[in-house]
Amino acid sequence: MKKLPIVAIIGRPNVGKSTLVNRLTGSRNAIVHDEAGITRDRLYEPSFWRDRDFLVVDTGGIVFDDDSEFLPEIRQQAMLALSEAVAAIFVVDGQTGPTASDEEIAEWLRQQSVPVFLAVNKCESPEQGLIQAAEFWELGLGEPYPVSGIHGSGTGDLLDAVYPCFPPVEELPEADEEQINVTIIGRPNVGKSSLLNALTGVSRSIVSSISGTTRDAIDLEIEHQGQRYRLIDTAGIRKKKNIRYGAEFFSINRAFKAIRRSDVVLLVIDALESITDQDMKLAGRIEDEGKAAIIVVNKWDALEKDSHTIYEYEKMLRDRVYFMHWSPIIFVSALTGKRVKSIFDLIQTVAQEHRRRVSTAVINEVIQEATAWYSPPTTRQGKQGRIYYGTQVSSQPPTIALFVNDPKRFNDPYRRYIDRQFREQLGFQGTPLRLIWRGKRPREVEENSLNRATRV
Structure with missing residues (x-):
C-alpha cells in the first residue's frame, strides 16, 4: 500500500464543501445540513480519479477577523489540512457570487505554496453555470470551474485539472497494509477529542468545554512503534430522548457506524462523574456489535484519591458493567498525558485476541x-x-x-x-x-x- 496524496477542500461556511466532498468520494460520511458551522474538524475520505487513489479532506468554513465560538480552531484545522495537501480546492457559491469573505480567503490562498483550484459550486444549470463561474475570475486564482455538488456536473473537469498535482505512484512512500481501526466513543464532554490529540501528539480535533463540539467521525492514521492505527474520534452520544433531528442526529449515526467499522473500541468514562446509565448503554452496544473494547477512565488526575481509590473504582465499574467483565480498564489523564501511551499496548493485545483462532x-x-x-x-x-x-x-x-x-x-x-x-x-x-x-x-x-x- 502507498500513502495517498491529499486534496484539501477550503472555503467559507455554507458554500457546499461537504456536499462536494461526498460527491467526489462517492460517500455520505460528511454531514450535510442547512446550517453554517456543521463541519469543524478535518474529515478524510478516500477517492479515485482516472488511475489514481487519493484522499479528500473536508474542513470547516473559514471566517477571518472573528474569534467567536469555534472559528479560531476551525481556521487552525483548515491550515493544518492545507499544510499536508498536494492541492487545494477553493469552493465558492455560484448562486451568491463573489463576497468579501471569498476575497479574503483568496488573498490568503495566494500566499500559500500549494496549487489552488477554484470550484464554483451550486451551478446546477450548465448554461447558467458558465455565467455564474465567470464572475469569479476577479479573485485572481485562475480558471473558475462550474460544478454541482448535488448533481455531480463539472466535477470531472475539476479533477482533470487537479490530476497533474498528484506525484507518480512509484514516488509515493510505502504504508503498512496491516492496521488496527480504533474508535473512541463516550458521552459528551468526557474528553474523547483530548484523548485523540494526546494519543497522536497533534491537534487534530477541536477541544472545548462546550458540549457537542465534535460532530463528524474524525479519522486519523498514525504509526506507533511500527504499527499503523486508524483512530476515529466520534461525537458525544446523549440519551435518545434528548436528541432532535438535525446535526446531532447525523453525528450519532456516524458514531454508531464508526463502531461497526472498528477493530477496537475505547469507551471513555469521566472519572469525576463515575459511570452513568448512558455509559452502560454504550457498553452494551459495543458488546452487541462484538467488538474488542477497552474502558478508559479519563480525568483521573482531577479526582481526589488515596491508595484504595483505584481498586474501589475498578470494583464499582466491574459491578455496573458486569457484561463487559472481559474488558481491561485503564485510568488516564488526557490533559497531562499520564498513562495515555500505555493504551497502545492494550489495543494491540485486545486486537490480537479479537482476531485469534484456536485449534x-x-x-x-x-x-x-x-x-x-x-x-x-x-x-x-x-x-x-x-x-x-x-x-x-x-x-x-x-x-x-x-x-x-x-x-x-x-x-x-x-x-x-x-x-x-x-x-x-x-x-x-x-x-x-x-x-x-x-x-x-x-x-x-x-x-x-x-x-x-x-x-x-
Whole structure:
C-alpha cells in the first residue's frame, strides 16, 4: 500500500464543501445540513480519479477577523489540512457570487505554496453555470470551474485539472497494509477529542468545554512503534430522548457506524462523574456489535484519591458493567498525558485476541477438563446434557460452536461456567466470546467421529 496524496477542500461556511466532498468520494460520511458551522474538524475520505487513489479532506468554513465560538480552531484545522495537501480546492457559491469573505480567503490562498483550484459550486444549470463561474475570475486564482455538488456536473473537469498535482505512484512512500481501526466513543464532554490529540501528539480535533463540539467521525492514521492505527474520534452520544433531528442526529449515526467499522473500541468514562446509565448503554452496544473494547477512565488526575481509590473504582465499574467483565480498564489523564501511551499496548493485545483462532483439538481439551470437574446438568426426567465436541467457526469476535445432545439441557449457570473455563484456559482478553449451542443427533456424531478417524 502507498500513502495517498491529499486534496484539501477550503472555503467559507455554507458554500457546499461537504456536499462536494461526498460527491467526489462517492460517500455520505460528511454531514450535510442547512446550517453554517456543521463541519469543524478535518474529515478524510478516500477517492479515485482516472488511475489514481487519493484522499479528500473536508474542513470547516473559514471566517477571518472573528474569534467567536469555534472559528479560531476551525481556521487552525483548515491550515493544518492545507499544510499536508498536494492541492487545494477553493469552493465558492455560484448562486451568491463573489463576497468579501471569498476575497479574503483568496488573498490568503495566494500566499500559500500549494496549487489552488477554484470550484464554483451550486451551478446546477450548465448554461447558467458558465455565467455564474465567470464572475469569479476577479479573485485572481485562475480558471473558475462550474460544478454541482448535488448533481455531480463539472466535477470531472475539476479533477482533470487537479490530476497533474498528484506525484507518480512509484514516488509515493510505502504504508503498512496491516492496521488496527480504533474508535473512541463516550458521552459528551468526557474528553474523547483530548484523548485523540494526546494519543497522536497533534491537534487534530477541536477541544472545548462546550458540549457537542465534535460532530463528524474524525479519522486519523498514525504509526506507533511500527504499527499503523486508524483512530476515529466520534461525537458525544446523549440519551435518545434528548436528541432532535438535525446535526446531532447525523453525528450519532456516524458514531454508531464508526463502531461497526472498528477493530477496537475505547469507551471513555469521566472519572469525576463515575459511570452513568448512558455509559452502560454504550457498553452494551459495543458488546452487541462484538467488538474488542477497552474502558478508559479519563480525568483521573482531577479526582481526589488515596491508595484504595483505584481498586474501589475498578470494583464499582466491574459491578455496573458486569457484561463487559472481559474488558481491561485503564485510568488516564488526557490533559497531562499520564498513562495515555500505555493504551497502545492494550489495543494491540485486545486486537490480537479479537482476531485469534484456536485449534479444535485445544478447544476439546478445555471442554473435556471442564466437564470432568463439573458435569452438565441433568433434567428431572434423568436426562443429562452432553457436549460432544466444539470448534471455532469464526473470529472477530471469536465464535465457538458447541455440539450437544440438546441445548435446552444446559441452563444459564452452566453456560456461564463453560464461558469462564474458555477464558481462564485460552485467554481472549478484551474481546467478546460467542458460544453457539447446537443440537446434534448421536448418529451424526458417530459418523463425524468415523470420518475424522478415517482422515487421521
